[in-house]
Amino acid sequence: MRTIFLLLIALLASTGLLQAADRPHVGLVKSADGEAFIIRDGQRLGATPGAGLREGDVLMTGAQGSLGVILSDDTLLSLGSSSRISIERFTFDPARGAFAMVLRLSRGLIEYLSGKISKLSPGSVHIETPVATLGIRGTHLIARVEP
Amino acid sequence: MNPLPRQLHLFLFFFLVVSGGCAGPKASFILLPEENHPAGEVIIQNRQGDERLTRPFQSVEVEGTHREPSPPVQLDPASVRQQYGGLMASLPQPPLHYLLYFEFGSAQLLPESEQLLPEIARAVNARRPAEVSVEGHADTVGTLEYNYNLGLRRATAVAERLAALGAAPVRVDAASRGKNDPQVKTPDETPEPRNRRAEITIR
Known part of the structure; x- marks a missing residue:
């Protein structure tokens, strides 16, 4: 009985049902237009202004959608239409000197303006795309991925 | 020099030809x-x-x-x-930063900093939905633990004062760096007004 209970816990943990609340808060939706969503643990949530973001979240926009987002290290991000980007990793912990950011743009269009992670720890910020990975040293850019 | 075995090269070549263009x-x-x-x-x-x-x-x-x-x-x-x-x-506005200074060993703001609070509260509400971070700091007089707690009291006091002035962010984060992140580097046990501060970020 006890084994089954433990297995159930392990299963819940592995499917992510226990994870969303544990993941750190990493940012905020500042503006949204048209269809804009957050995908968290397989659930599609509306990306409305004021919605909080967590590590692991995927941001998505529809054909008429756009999004403006600010991350906890002051990074600014906007998404154009038909775009999809995931926050694969985000660690901003100046007290421990721990910094990391990995974003994965799988399709669409983003503008990125770097925040403190890139300034305090050059080389810790990466944007992955299906065809290449970007290493970012404190800067401002547009990235576009067409299928 | 070339890590891929020949068969794999042929396979890749074939794949590229088949997927032509x-x-x-x-x-x-x-x-x-x-x-x-x-x-x-x-x-x-x-x-x-x-x-x-x-x-x-x-x-x-x-x-x-x-x-x-x-x-x-x-x-x-x-x-x-x-x-x-x-x-x-669609790119959001860059965040706003403010610095407030405190009396020695206290979470009491200096008068010049006190006067800034209404402006900061207005700035929070002008950016709705906004997130506010307050990071409290101390000079090096006293133990690590004492100054961690002092920094936290300073950060919390600022967050409470802003709320009392009507600032309504969707989220407030009050944290302390104690004496570990001085604005002006000093030896230990040195009173330094510029290190007795709180850094406010409005996102």
């Missing part, structure tokens, strides 16, 4: 200028090679995973701004 996803990257900063650098890398963007409005393209990034070309700023105007309009 379907290059897969294509990406382009443009470096933009950054206000008050020299342009940074972006390194675009895949298994075939890498390129760097070092000047504003340079662009690199990558066609599929089996092609190296193209050499950078210089684009016309006006046409980039025109093409991506909508995207650029």
Whole structure:
């Protein structure tokens, strides 16, 4: 009985049902237009202004959608239409000197303006795309991925 | 020199011929200028090679995973701004930062800092939905633990004062760095007014 209970816990943990609340808060939706969503643990949530973001979240926009987002290290991000980007990793912990950011743009269009992670720890910020990975040293850019 | 066995090369060749012309996803990257900063650098890398963007409005393209990034070309700023105007309009405003200073060993604000509070509260509400971070700091007089707690009392006091003035962010984060992150480096046990502070970020 006890084994089954433990297995159930392990299963819940592995499917992510226990994870969303544990993941750190990493940012905020500042503006949204048209269809804009957050995908968290397989659930599609509306990306409305004021919605909080967590590590692991995927941001998505529809054909008429756009999004403006600010991350906890002051990074600014906007998404154009038909775009999809995931926050694969985000660690901003100046007290421990721990910094990391990995974003994965799988399709669409983003503008990125770097925040403190890139300034305090050059080389810790990466944007992955299906065809290449970007290493970012404190800067401002547009990235576009067409299928 | 070449890590792939011959069979795999043949297989890849065959695959590319069969998938003829379907290059897969294509990406382009443009470096933009950054206000008050020299342009940074972006390194675009895949298994075939890498390129760097070092000047504003340079662009690199990558066609599929089996092609190296193209050499950078210089684009016309006006046409980039025109093409991506909508995207650029969606970028949020940069965050606002304020510094407040305190009496020695206390969470009592100095009068000049006290006077800034209404302006800060208004700035929070002008940016709704806003997130506020308050980081409290101390000078080096006293133990690590004492100054951690002092920094936290300072941060919490500021967050409470802003709320009392009507600031309504969606989220407030009050944290302390104690004496570990001074604005002015001093030896231990040194009173330093500039280190008795709270840093406020409005996002």
